[in-house]
Amino acid sequence: MRRKLSVIAAVLALGVSGVAAGSAAAAENAVLTHQTWSFAGPFGTFDQRSLQRGYKVYREVCSTCHTMNLLSFRNLGEKYGPFYDEKYPNPNDNPYVKSLASSITTIPDINPDTGDAIQRPGVTADHFPDPFPNEIAAKASTGGAIPPDLSVIIKAREGGADYVYSLLKGFDAPPAGLIVPSNLNYNKSYPGDLSSAWHGPKGSHLPPGGLIGMKKPLDDCKVTFDDGTGCTVDQEAKDVVTFLAWASEPKQTERKRLGMWVMIYLVFMAGLAYASYRKVWKNESHG
């Protein structure tokens, strides 16, 4: 009977995890390529060079349309971040971060003497600037789609880093028979319903993916890397996804490190608790 109750408990546990993970309609009909990311898993870390290259891709390509308004320049110099330098534990003192901030000269502000609206070079405390003054301007310039903010994009999408990576690489040529409206683009990894746009041969399967407002953003050597790393689309995609994954939760490395110590402590305490329990109950029967 103890076995039967343990079975119930196991089923309960499986059920909870199954409910959390399982879905009858998971990423239906979209291509998802899995990657091994250095930051995945309980011992994951970020490769600082990759983060730096990723920031460059963001700054030179993505930031022309996408806001990232939860990030500030000072975050770049924080521990485990792209430009962390242990000589400058306070990121606001980090000279490289300061120069990255001041290289952006379009931070909106107010002239302290006249009160007029002006633009000025950035400081470490500034948030990453928005490319458009508001969402309606963004929509008007992209042909109807509002580019989502990228601050937590890796956490905001099913499939996380794998999904964003697949998406960036998923701009295949549309299969013959697919009608693509002029303001949209075919992407084999974008979740969508192509049934109304598909006019392929009878009995053929719907192609995977959907129609996305974003044009293909990355090309070979669209961004060149100062450390000499090859600038293929694949490399740019990997690096920018690594950067976005860090940006989604800058504290994750700290979380995993602290977690390891906390788990060791908790398991040890559980062991102590068990030993105390056995000692206290040594000469008593359990009914």
Next chain:
Amino acid sequence: MLAWPLVDQMNPSGDTLALASIDVDLSKVIEGGHVTIKWRGKPLFVRYRTQAEIASAVKDDHIDFRDKVRSLDAERHVPGKPQYLVLVGVCTHLGCVPVFNEGEWGGWLCHCHGSQYDTSGRRRAGPAPLNLEVPDIAVLSDTKIKVG
């Protein structure tokens, strides 16, 4: 009732009530087009229907709708302007926003649980109990209406 102030404080406050009505400029919608405007925090669908769409809506006026209240097309379009249809874009099932130009009835399809609405916004399939809501509309001029 002594407790009334404690209860009434939760009813809509003055600033919320001020946004209760909006003016809509119909000339902004092109023929065959569909525009979504925010009204009382909800989406408002504004459609400029083609002659074919109006005809198909009128043709179905007398079928057996699940929601028979206000089911004639003439009762649903903007008074005096059959080409303009203004509806609250909230599915009457559980409140999701239906998508235009999807589904089999030439109108809207709600992705949440499959409810479908026709060219007059009447419920034709799925679990939705009612037709899409027609808000109070006052015609101010040839191109302007007040909603709410």
Next chain:
Amino acid sequence: MSGSPSTYQPKNGFTRWMDARLPILRLAHDSFVDYPTPRNLNYWWTFGAILSFMLGMQIVTGIVLAMHYVPNATMAFKSVEHIMRDVNYGWLVRYLHSNGASMFFIAVYIHMLRGLYYGSFKAPREVLWILGCIIYLLMMATGFLGYALPWGQMSFHGATVITNLFGALPLVGGAIKTWLWGGFSVDNATLNRFFSLHYLLPFMIAGVVILHVWALHVSGQNNPTGVEPKSKADTVPFTPYATVKDGFGVALFAVMFGFFVFFMPNALGDAANYIPANPLVTPQHIVPEWYYLPFYAILRSIDNKLLGVLAMFGSIGLLFILPWLDTSKVRSMRFRPAARTFFIFFVIDALILGWCGHNPTDAYVFRVGAEGPGLTVKVLAQIGTFYWFVYFVAITPLLGKFEKTLPVPDTISSPVLSGAATAEKA
């Protein structure tokens, strides 16, 4: 058991002085030190202490979060990210609170299932059980209000779906919706009051928990045999025996909790809630948090909106009258093999309903070919809902009348002493 004379002896001048003015140390001693506890309680009984620990954890982390969170529609999402990025150890407090809610519900479901299996709801513990049901309802309300606060897509649209349910009430439905919302849809007024109520309810839970423990101490704990303690031989003093076992239970639970917080903090949540709320865009699949899924499935399994709402609330309401639905003369399912079988089906049913709640109603569980007939999620949920109601309304009362039970031991201590071990230990 209450009624037995207090054995507390204040040892020094201060404690004697205090005891004559406010005998709180005496109360603590009588309730948690000297208090006679059945000696045969198994690990399912540690979940009361686990729940108390989790309530404390949620209140402490919640109050800390409230020092940094802003309950305004334009600032809420940003303020949560501010906590995650800039507040010192904010990420830890936030993840403790969000995962703590899930842990709280895991523990409460195990605690309730223990009550169902061992008949802890039966006389004289009916009020204890009903107080527990009230705590459960308050927890559901608190969880719903709390989930709205980050103001993500699921926060907003989940709140819209659930508050829209009140529109099903005839005549007053519309007015109640407007009153709850403070406007014409879920908006800033709604968020602000949800925050206020989310802060309030846990203290109401704490109050009902005090009543719950008080009621428990009047009747004493149930135990796996369902036979009341008959003599001192059947019990041990709560401290150190139950305290140390509860301590071990809490420590194991904390290991599981820590695992989620540090290594998979978003596993039990929904990615869509990291998208800021947008009233004009509805997510493809609106899904509540996992602990509501069975009831969400019951709601959606019935086409009629009002009946669906009544079924959903009714499925929990049945729990309140369970002490009167169950007619069994034997308390513990350890000695009720037929009841045990139906109970296991009930647990599996709850898990299946939970799975249904997670998936779109028109999705297929299995299908003959690509276009053929098959079993939809909706039909499976209807079957599941049917069994849920039949289990409480028909099976439970009828079982008591017709089942064959195993012989019940005379006392807690006798299964070992007299060798009457026809019942395997459960």
